[in-house]
Amino acid sequence: MTPQREEAERWMRLAKRDQAALSALLNTVDPAVACFHAQQAAEKALKAVMCLHGLEFCRTHDLEALASMLKDIDVVPPMDEHHLRCLTPYAVEFRCDDEAMHLISGDAAGRVISSLLAWAEEDIASHRDTL
DSSP, rough: OHHHHHHHHHHHHHHHHHHHHHHHTTTTSSSHHHHHHHHHHHHHHHHHHHHHHOOOOOSOHHHHHHHHHHHHOOOOOOOHHHHHHHGGGGGTTTTTTTTTOOOOOHHHHHHHHHHHEEEEEEHHHTTTTTO
16 A cells, blocks of 8 residues: 555545544534534545645645645546535634634535545545555
């Protein structure tokens, strides 16, 4: 197994951990808390695919910027930028705000994350024989 694949799989394990936290928190706490984990899962899934394709990334929570880097090499995430734009503020801005705006519902965030993680896992699986 290549170092890129090992790192991609590590990012996916972390993304799945955040997805599980999102699922556990839906409808039990303030949606901003659950959406923080949605943003984290999305960020880690995008970074997993980036690792697999040999893309370097800086420390950022900007989901649109990460998706744009993937699009530059014709690897396109399965959702429109609007969903990514709605999730990005939950990484920092809303995490420390006790009156966070709600840009996306917990259920919608869950659907976005399920789709994104399935896409990332499929991309990783499709590279199994080439790496």
